[in-house]
Amino acid sequence: MNKRLTKISKYLSFVLSHHPEAVGLTLDSEGWIDVEELVVAAVESGKTMTVQNVMDVIAQSERKRFELSDDGKRIRALQEAS
Template identity: 45%
Template structure:
């Protein structure tokens, strides 16, 4: 399968499994799972050709590990990044490393300095253990700024952290006093 087909399918899956399942007439359960047969059928009605084989390729080759199959292999979901209010992933609270990172663009710094990091339309703020991953994410939005998050101080004040299946760290917000631009 071509890289373009895999990339296009990954973008489509991100759209329908994270944000707008109703755009193709798909329903997700409260944990974000969609039946594979229903997804293939809904995509077909929308003029998109999906197959089990294509979905398996996307799930297994996606560098960011954005999707997973259910244990029985009959359902698929995005592992994090949902903006769909009907989806509330049941994530286990985890102990993060002492420092995490967030990449953003310079044009957002003034707002971040006032409000901290907020999830916007998503359920959580996304953080990374790796400086380079944060840099790659930030570069998508313009001239990059890397923010260092003091998670030890946040934990001491009662903030909670979760880790998605793909390693992305999640929290509900990061107030500005826990941020340092590096």
């Protein structure tokens, strides 16, 4: 994964695993959020990111930190094994 996607991956981990409220988001009870809603919130908070960037992070991540819903419209962070 290139540096840009690594930076986006870290940002996604921060938001989805720890602080969704930092960008005005609320995850559902199972930790899911709409991908487009996530991208809009990120852009509004000053980040440069697209839905395609998010998809690229998911596809290229060796650690599989994120999961897409079956319809590909929602994302959540996966719990890392200790």
